[in-house]
Amino acid sequence: MFVLSRWIQKRREERQLIKETEAREAERRIQREKRDHQQTQALLLTLYELQRTMDPLIAAQVYNNRFCPFISRLPEELLLCILDFLRDDVVALQCLRIVSRTFLRLLNRQSVVWRDMWYRDCPMSTRGDAFSLPDVLGLQFRRLLQRDGRCDNCRRWNDAYGHQLFDDCKFQQDDRQLPDGGIGPLLYRRLYCYACHSLHDVCQFSSTYQQAWGHQPERRCLGQQGSVQLCEHVQIAWASIKAHIDDWRQQQRGGGDWQACLDSFNIECHDASHDTRCMASEAPTWPRARLRTGTWDSDIVVLNLEWTPHSRIDALALTADGRIPAPELRALFQRLRRLGPADTLYPPCRPGALPEMACFSLSSRIGPVIYYKTGEDNKTGPPPASFLPLPSEPWLWLYHRYGRGRNGKKLDIRPHYLRGGGGCRQLPQCLVVSYEKDVMVCKTTAIMDPAVKIIPTDHWLHAMDTHTYPHPQASHIRPQCRDETCTNYYRRRRDYYFCSTWPSADNISRRL
16 A cells, blocks of 8 residues: 555656746746747837838848858858768758758759758659658658748647648548547448539548448538638539539530530639739720630549739839839839739739749849839949840740649730830830639540539639638648638648548549
8 A cells, every 4th residue: 555655646746847947947938949949029110220221122231241251251162071971951941942942952953961861762753852752751750841921829739739740631631530549431421412423532521421321312421511702702512503504514415616615615804903904995804704624634523713814014114224123123023913812823922022023133134124213323334235125025924733623823924015115125114924823624525425423623722712611620631710810721721731632633533
């Protein structure tokens, strides 16, 4: 009895010691975060002071030169030697690649730093790529990235569910635990959708339907409940796409040209705010949704969302020598994003960023015609004597996963010379900005076969407006974050998602 009492007392003391240790660690963490926050605010105040007298892009460069001498002043030979000492810590190297353009250039795919790792056996196109990291290191890298930009609630969720490598897909999960703790066969993890007349993963239904496994004729999957946003005025439901294909099948009776089915689908928003044509004689610039084949994969049908607004440059307040002030150009693109669905079709990588400005940096071929305020000598001078005519091809072409229906996005900017303009040696009077997004619908072979059921694809599910369907509640699914400053804000689109599903994402149509 005495021994048992001493053992209990010892266990209590150990638990108390653990609690005290955890409390001290929590207090140190709070103090460290408070100190880091104060230092960050002081540095941001310095940056804001620089931005008062110069362009934000120039201010960032000046700030980096003053407060990051390690990068800006050391010779690249020494930087390479330092990086070589870190070659065994691939996660640290991946972090360095994203904090500095210098490190990104030094750690390119041809860099010798990758020679002593598994990258040496990888093709050149994937050497040094973070997506090719093994699962353990990939998880470590993701956790480091997730520390920034997350609200407190999302950080706590990450700590609780950090063992899950892929939490990007909230619609499909493999090897889900049954209530009794076992791993059930595939049949027990799927529900019947009476709108699709097909079985779906249980996470493709709202929590109300997930709890009821019996006969429910009103049960509809989230793909049927949600819709894809064209603009703030128009939502496109899956039922409208399916009805269009079914009507065409009924009319053709298995014959005809399936391309005609795609060409006849056209949805436009005629709200006056979207019409930005530069001349009244030109066609309106309505946002529209069309069915077409994939740009890089012609075997699939995609829903292509696009908007091509025009912007008059000659209406801007140009400098005395005819250059475009960078603030005027930023205001132009910000105005476009207020007028149309640019934020939906090509959302910025972070709040407030403008991807359109990527082609107007000082080092770009368009840089000489852009005026950046430097804070020292802000007077404009004559154009360079060697100034060449502006190129007529696109000035900017950005795309991310576009062309294969994987919820990709595309952006290009090109000059537009109006009729009667002064020719190529003057500034174009207009810019044409094209925003596009594509979502996989089905295989092209499925259009002609009435026996194939058209059901919502994984990419459709991730493209849906989060406002239009209930959140699929589950313990392993990230809760909806309502903090707009958080990177997990529920209205913010994810550029990358991973679907581990059965059938696979490519098996997107089923026979009756």
